[in-house]
Each structure stands twice: as C-alpha cells, then as structure tokens.
Amino acid sequence: MHGTRRQFPWLIMLVLVGISPLNWADIVFTSPPREQDSTEGVELYVPLAEYFSKLLGRKVIYHNPGNWLTYQKEMRSGLYDIVFDGPHFNSWRVAHVDHEVLVRLPSSIEFLVVTNTNSGIGKMEDLVGANICSISPPNLGTMLLLDRFRNPVRQPVVKSIKGETGEVYKAFKSGQCKAAVLRTIFYNNNTKIPDEERKQLKVLFNSPALPNQGLSVSNRITAAEKKLIQKDVVTGEGAKVFEKVVKRYGQKNDKTFVVTNNQEYQGINMLLEGVIYGW
Numbered sequence: 109m110h111g112t113r114r115q116f117p118w119l120i121m122l123v124l125v126g127i128s129p130l131n132w133a134d135i136v137f138t139s140p141p142r143e144q145d146s147t148e149g150v151e152l153y154v155p156l157a158e159y160f161s162k163l164l165g166r167k168v169i170y171h172n173p174g175n176w177l178t179y180q181k182e183m184r185s186g187l188y189d190i191v192f193d194g195p196h197f198n199s200w201r202v203a204h205v206d207h208e209v210l211v212r213l214p215s216s217i218e219f220l221v222v223t224n225t226n227s228g229i230g231k232m233e234d235l236v237g238a239n240i241c242s243i244s245p246p247n248l249g250t251m252l253l254l255d256r257f258r259n260p261v262r263q264p265v266v267k268s269i270k271g272e273t274g275e276v277y278k279a280f281k282s283g284q285c286k287a288a289v290l291r292t293i294f295y296n297n298n299t300k301i302p303d304e305e306r307k308q309l310k311v312l313f314n315s316p317a318l319p320n321q322g323l324s325v326s327n328r329i330t331a332a333e334k335k336l337i338q339k340d341v342v343t344g345e346g347a348k349v350f351e352k353v354v355k356r357y358g359q360k361n362d363k364t365f366v367v368t369n370n371q372e373y374q375g376i377n378m379l380l381e382g383v384i385y386g387w
Contacts, residue, residue, distance in 0.1 A: 135189045135329070136168075136171050136190070137156060137160060137170050137188075137191070138172070138173060138182075138188050138191055139193055140173070140179055140193050141172065141174055141176060146172055149170075149172050150170070150172065152353065152356065154170045156349060157169055157170035159345070159349040163345075163346065164329075176246065183197070184205075184387065186205045188201075189325060190323065190326075191325075192323050192353065193321060193322075195322065196246070196251060196376050196380055198322050198376075199377035200377040200380050200381075200387060206327050209324045209370055209372070209373055210324065210325060210368065211341050211342060211367055212323070212368040212372070213320035213354065213358045213366075214358075214366045215320050215359040218291070218292035218315050218316070218317050219289055219291060219315040220290055220292050221240070221253060221289055221311070222290060222312065224309065227310070229310075232312050232313050235264045235287055236263070237263075237264065238287065239284070239285040240265065240267065240286065240289065241267050241280045241285040242269065242276060243268065243269055243270075243271075243273075243289075245268075246385055248318075249289040249290075250266060253266075255378075255379055255383075256313065258383070273291045273294040274300065277290060277294070277301070292315075295311075318376060320357075322368055342367060350364070350365060351364075
C-alpha cells in the first residue's frame with residue numbers, strides 16, 4: 109500500500125468531514141474550493157479529469173472538496189493525486205506528501221499592501237492590530253502579509269472579503285479597513301485603479317515574485333506518466349483543454365502552461381508552517 113494512502117485514518121476522516129468514500133483505484137484530481145458556486149468548479153474541472161483519464165488510460169475523477177477545512181484534511185491525508193493550485197500548496201505537498209510539480213502558469217505572481225496617503229500609516233509595523241482587507245486565509249496574498257507578522261499577538265486583523273482582488277479593493281475604498289492586500293497586476297492596471305486614484309495610495313510592502321499556480325502529482329503517477337503530462341499539457345491536446353484554466357487564473361500574456369520542477373517552489377511552504385492560519 110502506498111505510504112500516502114493510509115486507509116484507516118482516511119476512513120476516520122470521512123466520518124469527520126461527511127463526504128462520500130472514493131474508489132481507491134481512482135486517480136483523484138482536485139483544485140481548491142475557490143469558486144463562489146460549486147457548479148463553477150464542476151464546469152471548469154470535470155473536463156480536465158476526463159482529459160487526464162484519456163491521456164493516462166486510467167480513471168481520473170474530479171473531487172470537489174467543498175470547503176477549505178475539507179481541502180486541508182484531504183490534502184494532509186494524501187487523498188489527492190493531481191492538484192492544480194497556488195505555489196504555497198504545491199510547495200507544501202512537495203515537502204510533506206511526496207508530490208512533484210510538473211507544469212505551471214508562465215507568469216509570476218506578486219502582491220502588495222496599500223494604504224491611503226492620509227491614513228497616518230507609514231510602514232508595515234504601523235499595521236499591528238489594524239483592520240486589513242484581504243481574501244480569507246490561506247489565500248497566498250494574505251499568507252504573505254501574515255508572514256511579516258510571525259508573532260500572533262502583533263498581527264493585523266484580517267477582514268476577510270469574499271471574491272477576488274476587485275472586491276477587496278472596493279471594501280478598502282469604502283473605508284472598511286486601514287489597508288488592503290492587492291495583486292500587483294491589479295494595482296498596476298489603470299482600468300482597475302485610475303492613475304489619479306492611485307496617486308492617493310501608498311505602497312507599504314511588495315512581495316517577492318513567486319512562481320504562479322501549478323499542477324502537482326502524487327507518487328501514484330508513474331515517471332512515464334509525469335513526462336507525458338508535462339509534454340501534452342504544454343504543447344499537446346492538453347494545452348487546448350487547459351485554455352479555460354489559463355484564461356481564468358493566468359495573466360494577459362499567458363497562453364499555455366510551462367514545464368516546472370520542485371526546486372522552483374522550494375521553501376514557499378513555510379508560509380503555511382507554524383502559523384495560526386497554517387497547516
């Protein structure tokens with residue numbers, strides 16, 4: 109039996125989270141429960157599971173985790189075999205459940221923290237105890253923010269905003285918080301934030317550029333199958349199948365996935381390690 113497929117803990121977990129058992133012969137494909145409606149996930153990811161079934165000649169099913177707690181528990185149990193999600197999750201699986209990252213979106217991903225120029229906040233340390241608008245943890249931008257405040261008693265208060273960066277910025281503009289965590293690409297887009305409006309903002313923090321979202325696989329995927337996935341998703345039929353995912357999560361100039369490796373994601377898992385909102 110594979111080390112990451114320990115049946116007894118998994119059966120206990122099924123009772124705890126209330127989901128239906130899966131066939132142990134199936135290859136499980138998943139992605140985080142980011143969509144506002146679960147049907148969006150089904151529409152986006154079921155075709156990918158069908159594609160992987162055809163490509164690998166094995167049954168691959170799409171499993172919707174439904175919520176973040178279930179996603180965390182199932183990932184820790186080693187249930188997932190093919191996963192598309194953010195760099196901190198990819199890095200965590202490499203470190204803990206023997207996954208390998210095969211392909212990723214070609215662009216990097218960056219975040220920044222902004223406040224109003226008249227807010228009286230001059231540096232990140234001034235945000236201790238302040239309300240900051242951001243997407244709920246374990247969103248990558250939020251985890252990068254909290255990584256600057258490793259002492260839990262000196263952290264800002266995250267005001268969780270549902271939706272995407274645009275909703276975060278709207279909440280910030282309406283005065284719901286002293287600062288906001290924004291995608292850098294959003295901040296630099298003058299159709300999202302007009303230049304005159306941007307002049308009223310002060311950038312307190314720029315995150316490092318991180319490798320974008322990627323696709324990792326478990327050790328139930330053979331070495332030959334890993335090479336096949338890398339080749340086909342980048343230049344084969346998979347490039348066409350993944351077009352909607354690239355459009356949904358990539359940047360303007362992203363056309364298809366690119367080959368990557370575990371080294372690109374090394375150390376990013378520390379955003380999830382040893383912190384209140386971590387794993």
